[in-house]
Amino acid sequence: MTILVTGAGGQVGCELVRRAGPLPVVGLSRAALDISDAVAVSAALALHAPRLVINAAAYTRVDQAEREPDAAFLANRDGPAILAWACAAAGIPLFHLSTEHVFVGQGGLPWREDAPVSPVGVYGHSKAAGEAMIRTQLSAHLILRVSWVFGLHGRNFVRSLLALACEKHTIPVVGDQFGGPTPAADLAGALLALAARHLAGEPLPWGTYHYCGQPFLSRSAFAEAVFESACARGMLLQRPQVRVIATADWPGAELRPANARLDCRAAQQALRLALPSWHDALGDMLDEIKAHGARAG
C-alpha cells in the first residue's frame, strides 16, 4: 500500500512526508534515489512495491539552468521519463509536478491546461519535455502545474525576503509579474488527498491540471504582504520598503513568466480540489517560524 515520494528533501517533498499522517508514505531524498538512474528507480520500486509514486524531485534553479542545461534536462525530462516507464511496467500511477514556466507568460488571462506550451528558458523547456515524456509513456498520470511555491523548507521567495529584511532597508521587487503563490503545505495536502482517494479505489480523471494559491497578485504586492504579516507578528524590527521595479531592470527576471496566472477550474471541478489562500498559509508559515525558528536548507 506504500506511496513512494521522490525528491523528499525538497520543499514540497518535505511537506509530503511531514503531512502524510496515517498514509503509508516512504520519502526518498536525492541521496537515497536519483530519479535519473533507471537501475536505481527499478530497484526502489521492486523494494517498496508502491501503489503510487509522487514525484517531487526536480532541478528548480531557474537562472543556473541556463548554464547547466544538461543537468536540468537530466532531472526534469529524463528522470520523469524513467519514473513513467517504471510506473507503467509496475502498473501504477505517477503524480508529477510541473510549472507555470512552460508558458511564455504574455497576456493577462489565466492559462488553461490546453494552452500551447511556449517556454522561455531552459528550466521551462526541461519541465515541458518531462511532461511530454510522461504523457507518451503512462496514461495513469496526474500532472499538476503549480506556481510560486513557498513554504518552511528549502529556497523560496518568502524565505529569501525574510532573510533580506534583516539586512536591507529597501528591497527591489518586480512589480510586473503576476501569479498565485502556492503554499507547499496545501499542495502536499492536495496530493496526499488524491493519493488517499486512489488507494481507496476511486478512479481519478488522469491528465494535466493547474493548481495554485488565490488570489492572484504581483510579486511586489506579495512582498508587501510578507512584510506586513511578519511585522504584525513582531518578527521584523523594521518594515523594509519594497521598491517596485520592472522585469527589464532585474537580470534573470525575464526568465520568469510575466503572466504566471493559472486557470485552476479543472482541478476544482474534475479533481474536487479546493484552492488554497496564500494569505492564510503565509500566516501559518510565519507563526511556525516564530514559534520554532526557520528550518535549515
Ligand SMILES: NC(=O)c1ccc[n+]([C@@H]2O[C@H](COP(=O)([O-])OP(=O)(O)OC[C@H]3O[C@@H](n4cnc5c(N)ncnc54)[C@H](OP(=O)(O)O)[C@@H]3O)[C@@H](O)[C@H]2O)c1
Ligand atoms: N519552487 C517553485 O516556485 C515551483 C514553482 C512551480 C513548480 N514547481 C515544481 O514543483 C516541484 C517541487 O519543487 P520544489 O519547490 O519542492 O523544489 P526543490 O525544493 O528544489 O526540491 C526538489 C528536490 O529534488 C531534488 N532533486 C534534484 N534532482 C534530483 C534527481 N535527479 N533525483 C532525485 N531528486 C532530485 C533536489 O535535490 P538537490 O537540492 O540536492 O538538488 C531537491 O531536494 C518541482 O517539480 C518544481 O518544478 C516549483
